[in-house]
Every structure is written in C-alpha cells, then in structure tokens.
Amino acid sequence: MKITCNIIEDLMQQYVDGVLSDDSRQLVEEHLDGCEECRQKEQQIRSICRELDEGAKAGAVPEARQDYGSLRRFRRWITLRRALTITLSVLVTFCVVVGGVFLMFDLESYMPYQKTGMHVNENGMMFMDEPYYGYRGAYSGIDLNGDMIEIFYMTDTFQKRHLGKPTRGHVVDFGVEDQGTRTNEEGVREKIPPIDKVYYLKEEYVKEKHLMDPFDSHASLIPLDAGKEEELRIINEIENDSILVWERSK
Ligand SMILES: [Zn+2]
Secondary structure (H helix, E strand, O other): OOOOHHHHHHHHHHHHHOOOOHHHHHHHHHHHHHOHHHHHHHHHHHHHHHHHHHHHHHOOOHHHHHHHHHHHHHHHHHHHHHHHHHHHHHHHHHHHHHHHHHHHHHOOEEEOHHHHOEEEOOOOEEEEOOOOOEEEEEEEEEOOOOOEEEEEEEEEOHHHHHHOOOOOOEEEEOOOOOOOEEEOOOOOEEEOOOOOEEEEOOHHHHHHOOOOOOOOOOOOOOOOOOOHHHHHHHHHHHHHOOEEEEEOOO
C-alpha cells in the first residue's frame, strides 16, 4: 500500500501527541523524511499544541484555542464523512445482496416438461411428482379441427426447485365437463365447452412470445391484433409443435 499524505495527516495528531505504536510512528517518520509538505503540517500542529500548553499554564489563549478547535472540528468532519461513506457502501452492498438472493430464490422460471414429473390420468386429472410454483395457461380456445384445446406450461423458482416439497394430490382437472360460462364476442353468455386436448407449451414459444417477461404486460401467445383466421393458423402451428399431455376419449 502506498502511504499518502492523507494517511500521514490522519496519524499526525497522535504522532505529535506521542501515542502511536512503534510501527505507525516509524511509518510517519519515514514519510516526513521525504515530504516537505507534511513536515510543515507537523510543525504547525506542534506549534498549536505548544501554544495550547502554554495557554493552559497561563490561563487561556483564545486565538490558539480557536485554531486548535477548528483543526479538531475539521478532523471530526473528515472522520464523520468517512464513516458516512462506509455506512452507505455497506447499505448499498446489503441491498444488492438481499435483492440478488430474493431474485435467485423467487424468480419464476419455465419448467421443461421432463422436469415436471407430470402425469395425467385418463379422466384428465393432472398430478405432479416435482415441486412447482405455478400453472400458466397460455391459450384456451377452439382449434382448426373444432376441438377445445388448452395450452399451458408449469413454472418453478429456485426455492421450489431446491427446497420445495412435491404436491400430494392432483393439480388441475382438465376433464371437468362443466367449465362455467363466458361472455362471447356478441355479448351473449355461453357455456365454455369442455376441454378436448391439452398441450404442454415448449420453452421456445415462452421465450419468443415474452410470456414470462415481467416487463411485458401485453405478452400473449397470439398477437392481440390478430384476426380469427390468423389466430387459428398460429394456434395450429403451435399445437403441432407442442406436447400432447391429455386427450378426451370419445
Ligand atoms: Zn506528505
């Protein structure tokens, strides 16, 4: 480490007071030998201290006391400033570390199909052998063949992957006949048809369509401005490229 004038200045008062350890004293002396500026500072401090000592004996020397007072205030300010800088760095580091750990633990990520340990029984009940974070529906609608299809994927987090416990029991029931109702494009309430086919979406689509991008709130498997024909064409393409996990027996 290079011994700078600043370091020497920090040690100077203790040096003049004669309270430094031998090593530090030697350090200061070696520097003083080669540095005119610091030698002058040393002389200033010594003379202020002498005046103070004499002043103490004689009663009071206001001027010297003032000089010494401002010197001490300056030193205190420097010390305070350093303490603040250190505190701030520690705080920033702390926040970055906590933020990083949080992200690492709770950042949701795509689960490849093989990692899910998923199985769907003939009634459409889906079970998972591995811990997971969430079920993400990507598409639900009628395809080119007139089948009601559901395209989805599962997600996990670092925490779930490494510390989570597998779920007991089933996760979703694709086979349910009564799917409730919805309002169609003409504003009429209609029954949602039961699901005929269920597909697991490949990761390339999740990436390509920004489905897991937390900053893209409009991300969608089908472009929002796509017409009905365009939608069917895209869905047909994705359907052919997805993993069929269940099909209703007819
Ligand atoms: Zn110096």
